[in-house]
Amino acid sequence: MNIITNNNIKCTIAIVVLESVVDPEIGLNVVDLGLIYQVDFDEPSRKIYVSMTLTTQFCPMGESIVNGVTQALQAAFPDDEVNIELTFDPPWNHERISEEGQQFLNE
Amino acid sequence: MIAAATKTNPVPNTSHKVVLPFYIFAALSFLASVILMIFSTTAFTQHYFNPHVLAITHVMALGWGTMIILGASHQLVPVLIEGKLFSNALASISFALAAVGIPLLVYSFFVFDMGLPARCGGILINAAILSYIINLAVSISKSRNENVHAVFVVTAACWLLATAMAGLLLIYNFEYPLLSGNSLSYLPLHAHLGIIGWFLLLIIGVGSRLIPLFLISKYNNTKLLWAIYLLINIGILAFIGLFLYFPITFFYLLPVIFVLTGVLLFGYYCYQSYKKRIRKQVDEQMKISILSVLMTVLPLLMLIIIIGFTLAVSNNAGLVMTYGFMIFFGWITAIILGMTFKTLPFIVWNKVYHKRSGLGQTPNPKELFSSTVFRGMAIAYLAGFVLFAAGILLSNLLVLKTASMFLLIAAVLYNLNVFKIIVHQPAAK
Numbered sequence: 001m002n003i004i005t006n007n008n009i010k011c012t013i014a015i016v017v018l019e020s021v022v023d024p025e026i027g028l029n030v031v032d033l034g035l036i037y038q039v040d041f042d043e044p045s046r047k048i049y050v051s052m053t054l055t056t057q058f059c060p061m062g063e064s065i066v067n068g069v070t071q072a073l074q075a076a077f078p079d080d081e082v083n084i085e086l087t088f089d090p091p092w093n094h095e096r097i098s099e100e101g102q103q104f105l106n107e
Numbered sequence: 108m109i110a111a112a113t114k115t116n117p118v119p120n121t122s123h124k125v126v127l128p129f130y131i132f133a134a135l136s137f138l139a140s141v142i143l144m145i146f147s148t149t150a151f152t153q154h155y156f157n158p159h160v161l162a163i164t165h166v167m168a169l170g171w172g173t174m175i176i177l178g179a180s181h182q183l184v185p186v187l188i189e190g191k192l193f194s195n196a197l198a199s200i201s202f203a204l205a206a207v208g209i210p211l212l213v214y215s216f217f218v219f220d221m222g223l224p225a226r227c228g229g230i231l232i233n234a235a236i237l238s239y240i241i242n243l244a245v246s247i248s249k250s251r252n253e254n255v256h257a258v259f260v261v262t263a264a265c266w267l268l269a270t271a272m273a274g275l276l277l278i279y280n281f282e283y284p285l286l287s288g289n290s291l292s293y294l295p296l297h298a299h300l301g302i303i304g305w306f307l308l309l310i311i312g313v314g315s316r317l318i319p320l321f322l323i324s325k326y327n328n329t330k331l332l333w334a335i336y337l338l339i340n341i342g343i344l345a346f347i348g349l350f351l352y353f354p355i356t357f358f359y360l361l362p363v364i365f366v367l368t369g370v371l372l373f374g375y376y377c378y379q380s381y382k383k384r385i386r387k388q389v390d391e392q393m394k395i396s397i398l399s400v401l402m403t404v405l406p407l408l409m410l411i412i413i414i415g416f417t418l419a420v421s422n423n424a425g426l427v428m429t430y431g432f433m434i435f436f437g438w439i440t441a442i443i444l445g446m447t448f449k450t451l452p453f454i455v456w457n458k459v460y461h462k463r464s465g466l467g468q469t470p471n472p473k474e475l476f477s478s479t480v481f482r483g484m485a486i487a488y489l490a491g492f493v494l495f496a497a498g499i500l501l502s503n504l505l506v507l508k509t510a511s512m513f514l515l516i517a518a519v520l521y522n523l524n525v526f527k528i529i530v531h532q533p534a535a536k
Contacts, residue, residue: 020465021464021465024453024456024460024469024471024472025321025453025472026323027471055320055323056186056320057189058185058186058189058190060120060182060183060185060186060457061453061457063120063457063461064456064457064460064461064464065464067461067462067464067465068464068465068466069465070465071464071465071466072465072466073465075465075466094323094325094385097385102385105323105385105386105387105388106387107387107388
């Protein structure tokens with residue numbers, strides 16, 4: 001797992017929350033799949049920033065995955081504003097899959 | 108609660124309302140064609156230019172193969188051309204025109220009346236294809252990227268239009284002598300424009316994108332895909348040239364070699380994608396799709412045998428019939444049976460669970476259909492396919508009837524699973 005955070009405790013909670021959001025096609029959660037690049041909390045403004053990607057820019061499940069990330073975080077942090085940045089720079093590649101993710105895909 | 112904001116939106120999917128009618132029409136067409144086969148088994152022991160065989164061929168080629176591919180390609184346009192579909196309305200118009208045109212055309216073949224219903228059917232099908240091409244062309248022109256998959260799809264759609272226009276010309280040629288020969292003599296040209304130009308190019312264009320995507324493969328070889336594209340198109344153009352200006356049987360081996368080389372290279376592309384996959388577990392749907400890649404080689408080998416037989420003996424009607432059967436019920440049907448359950452559950456899942464994503468447990472798209480029914484369908488289909496091909500070659504009615512019952516079971520099970528997915532509703536809490 002290679003996610004940049006600003007070491008806020010809420011970031012750790014957010015990553016745990018995001019482990020419940022699964023790519024429906026692959027069956028693997030977005031954290032182990034390596035779709036999450038960065039999670040930051042800005043306490044003064046009460047904003048959560050998530051930088052994420054998709055396995056392909058035109059992924060047919062893209063809307064659902066981004067929607068899932070947004071809704072999971074919003075449900076976990078109802079008083080904060082969730083800001084998702086979908087980026088393809090750098091594009092996703094298989095090396096971003098965590099060890100747990102690799103094991104899941106090898107099963 | 109504070110509202111969420113997304114800076115970059117993912118590309119929206121084509122609406123399920125546009126795509127699902129194509130799948131429903133195709134599923135019913137598969138069932139209809141098998142039912143027609145049960146009542147017309149004797150036709151498969153005769154010459155292929157037979158009203159019932161023509162009707163069944165067109166249900167399979169247009170109602171089954173083309174309709175499901177049109178539906179899936181409308182859904183997959185964002186993935187293939189890396190941009191959104193230009194118009195949902197144009198896609199629905201394309202469906203409506205084809206949905207009226209295909210039954211009219213099939214009816215005309217079944218009763219062999221090449222009059223008004225056949226002409227209306229042919230015109231409507233041409234208009235449907237034209238709508239599809241316009242939609243695709245505008246979508247591509249608006250997209251930011253150009254890629255080999257999009258070129259495959261557009262070229263395939265152009266060959267489909269050429270096939271349909273040639274077909275319409277053949278219908279008119281029954282009454283008005285528009286061509287130098289009779290319509291029967293042009294049948295191989297019409298058929299191969301559709302089989303190679305439309306089905307083969309499109310399946311390779313879409314398959315080369317989806318197979319590595321589903322397998323999460325590290326393999327990517329655009330140069331190889333361009334080589335395949337050139338080989339197949341050169342093969343088609345060579346065939347047209349030879350057919351129209353130099354119709355010597357032996358020389359038909361030349362386009363066959365071009366196309367066969369293209370297919371073998373595509374097989375190599377799929378093998379490499381499979382070998383370099385990250386996702387080790389390959390599901391049943393992918394297995395049957397990969398099987399269909401192998402099945403592509405069968406009709407091509409059959410074609411070489413037919414050319415050899417035509418040089419040696421005059422009567423090869425049984426071989427030609429087996430060749431056609433292997434294409435429509437073998438290769439094309441196998442890829443559709445597999446790919447339906449790799450695309451349709453996701454379309455419906457997106458429709459039903461899109462807004463629930465991230466808010467608790469949702470079923471996996473694979474759980475929207477029965478894997479037991481899928482396995483039963485695959486076994487019945489393979490048994491039916493092998494037996495029917497043997498029945499045609501042996502000219503044996505009992506084998507043909509037994510085989511068509513297996514195919515009927517496959518079609519019924521396929522429809523059961525398709526409609527199970529389409530009517531899926533979330534479980535009540």
